[in-house]
Amino acid sequence: xxxxxxxxxxxxxxxxxxxxxxxxxxxxxxxxxxxxxxxxxxxxxxxxxxxxxxxxxxxxxxxxxxxxxxxxxxxxxxxxxxxxxxxxxxxxxxxxxxxxxxxxxxxxxxxxxxxxxxxxxxxxxxxxxxxxxxxxxxxxxxxxxxxxxxxxxxxxxxxxxx
Numbered sequence: 001x002x003x004x005x006x007x008x009x010x011x012x013x014x015x016x017x018x019x020x021x022x023x024x025x026x027x028x029x030x031x032x033x034x035x036x037x038x039x040x041x042x043x044x045x046x047x048x049x050x051x052x053x054x055x056x057x058x059x060x061x062x063x064x065x066x067x068x069x070x071x072x073x074x075x076x077x078x079x080x081x082x083x084x085x086x087x088x089x090x091x092x093x094x095x096x097x098x099x100x101x102x103x104x105x106x107x108x109x110x111x112x113x114x115x116x117x118x119x120x121x122x123x124x125x126x127x128x129x130x131x132x133x134x135x136x137x138x139x140x141x142x143x144x145x146x147x148x149x150x151x152x153x154x155x156x157x158x159x160x161x162x
Contacts, residue, residue, distance in 0.1 A: 007106035008036045008086075010136075012098045012126065015041075015067045018111025022141045023075045026109040029139075030083035033106065038086045040101055041068050042094035057091070064089035095129030102130075107137040 011026035013019035023039060030037045043064045045057040068087045076082055090097050102108035112127040127140045 006035050007104065008038045009033070009107055009109060010038045010040060010098065010102040010105045011109040012040050012042065012094055012111075012130070013068070013071050014094070014111070015071065016111070016113070018113055018141060018143050020071060020075060020111075021144070022109045022111040022139075023071060025139065025141055027075055027079065027083065027085075029107075029109075031079075031081065034083070035106060036084035036086065038088065038101070038105070039068060039072055040098060041089050042092050042097035043089065044093060045091065061089055061091065094126045095133075098126065098130050099133040099135070102134050102136050102138075105136045107139055108134045109139045109141065111141045112143055 009026045009030050011023050013023050026037050026039075041064045043060055045060045047057075065087075068089055072085060072087055076085070088101075090101070098108060098110065108130055110127045110130050112125075127138075131138050131140065
C-alpha cells in the first residue's frame with residue numbers, strides 16, 4: 001500500500017442532502033483505500049444574533065456537534081466495516097477552513113448545492129473555493145438531479161462553477 005492510501009479523507013458537511021451524499025461517498029472511498037475519514041462542520045456565529053435570538057456561540061457549537069453526530073450515524077447505519085471516523089466542529093468560514101484542514105489529506109470531499117448566480121454572488125460557493133484553494137485533490141458531489149431536470153454528465157471539478 002502506498003502512503004497516500006493511509007492519509008485521511010476530509011469531508012465537509014453542512015446538514016443538507018448534498019453534505020450527506022458527500023459523506024456517504026467519502027465513507028465508501030475510505031473503505032476502498034483503507035484510510036480514516038475526518039468529518040468537518042465549519043460554522044460561523046454572528047454576535048448580533050445573540051441580541052435577537054438568545055443564541056450563543058456555545059449553543060451553535062453544541063448544535064453543530066449534534067448535527068455531526070446525527071449525520072455520521074445516519075451515513076454509517078448498516079455499514080459493517082467502518083473506517084476510523086473523526087468528527088470536528090470548527091468555528092470559521094467553510095471556504096477557508098476546509099482547504100486549510102485538508103492539507104496533507106488524501107482528498108477533500110464536499111457537496112455542491114444548487115443555486116443560481118445570485119446565490120453564488122451573495123453567499124459565495126464553498127465547493128468552488130475548495131477547488132481553488134485546496135492543496136489536495138477535491139471531489140465535488142453534485143446536487144441530486146430530479147427526474148424533470150436535464151441529466152447532463154457531471155462536470156470535472158476544475159470546470160465547476162459553483
